[in-house]
Amino acid sequence: MTTTRFPYEESAVRIPRTVLALATAAVLGATAAGPLAAPATAAPVRAAAQAAVQTSASFTAARATANADGSYLISWASNTSQVTVTAATDAAATTGVTVGTGGGTGSVTVPAGTLPGAARWYFRLTAADGSALTVAERSLGLADAHNFRDAGGYRTTDGHWVRTGVVYRSGKLSALTAAEQQVLTDEGITLDVDLRNAAERSDDPDAIPAGVTYQVADVVSLAHGLKFHKDAAATLVKALAAGLFSGSSDLGQSIGYPFMVNFVGADYAFHDALTAVEHNPGATVFHCTAGKDRTGWTNAVLLTLLGVPRATVEADFLASNTYTGDPEAVELSWLDAAFDEVNAIYGSFDGYLHQGLKLTDADIAALKAKLLV
Known part of the structure; x- marks a missing residue:
């Protein structure tokens, strides 16, 4: 039996014969809808969101990389005279094992075998002025979910940093071994948000440890009807033309990304995923099948909501080509098409957040308070 897939579903065989299913249905009779109205009154801002966000302005760059031989390279740039690096297995730890020091801009190599075995090591950089920043190797190294990685560790345009160890992105989690499930537990992950459709969830149900709450945020669900913010036929033609002009290797994806913005049902899924991150007291992972398209958007x-610059957002998106082992897993033109659709419908990214995803100012403030340091 052939399963009909929507434009922005990843599939093992990337062929365009079914990617027009959603758009075709729209052209044949779906209703158009204006941007979803934002709530008339924003909820009161939580105390945590009202608090001033601590900055790590001393650091302008920082990264931890795990090498194939088991060593780590920690590098940074700051405007102070000296930086001390300590290692800990808890992202929130303020102390740990000192593994090196360096100048205001420098690096430290931690040889293989220096640190005992652990699910993940975090490296706290403490500058001479007392400011500190924690970084970690982004990938969790899960063989059965190789695109499972930390969404944090990026600097924003205003000098803040996205916390590590709080939000993760991944492909499907159906094949996790008991040991890999334990890694999720060790990382404090308490919520799994599944962006996949019903068929995918049925065929490959998530294998997650006890204590992790499972939540569905189906990007292609028709629970809210087959409605679009603007004429679906126009979106289809524009996306097809843009894909042909850019030389896209997969016209289905060129078409699918704009529909993730134009399709009203997707708004509910992305709203639910983001507010789940906001409200979950522990760490959260969201995922689809390959962890690159629905998860990538x-x-x-x-990241854009948090103030991460577009170039960094693009680099994170394109990193799926490395983590999946497929150099053609994603193309920048696909992401550009989604952002272009945001501007075409809403005029701005802020309009998309408020009118499309129905996020309140309180939601955005709470996300920033939770995820920025």
Whole structure:
């Protein structure tokens, strides 16, 4: 039996014969809808969101990289005279094992075997002025979910940093071994948000440890009807033309990304995914099948909301080509098409957040308070 897939679903075989299903249905009779109205009154801002966000302005760059031989390279740039690096297995730890020091801009190599075995090591950089920043190797190294990685560790345009160890992005989690499930537990992950459709969820149900709450945020669900913010036929023609002009290797994806913005049902899924991150007291992972398209757009929206510059958002998106082992897993033109659709419908990214995803100022403030340091 052939399963009909929507434009922005990843599939093992990337062929365009079914990617027009959603758009075709729209052209044949779906209703158009204006941008979803934002709530008339924003909820009161939580106390945590009202608090001033601590900055790590001393650091202008920082990264931790795990090498194939088991060593780590921690590098940074700051405007102070000295930086001390300590290692800990808890992202929130303020103390740990000192593994090196360096100048205001420098690096430290931690040789293999220096640190005992652990699910993940976090490296706290403490500058001479007392400011500190924690970084970690982004990938969790899960063989059965190789695109499972930290969404944090990026600097915003105003000098803040997205916290590590709070939000993760991944492909499907159906094949996790008991040991890999334990890694999720060790990382404090308490919520799993599944962006996949019903068929995908049925065919490959998530294998997650006890204590992790499972939540569905189906990007292609028709629970809210087959409605679009603007004429679906126009979106289809424009996306097809743009894909042909850019030389896209997969016209289905060129078409699918704009529909993740134009399709009203997707708004509800992305709203639910982002507010789940906001409200979950522990760490959260959101995922689809390959962790690159629906997940890629979700993470692009989250990082942009937090103030991460577009170039960094693009680099994170394109990193799926490395983590999946497929150099053609994603193309920048696909992400650009989604952002272009945001501007075409709403005029601005802020309009998309408020009118399309129905996020309140309180939601946005709470996300920033939780995820920025």
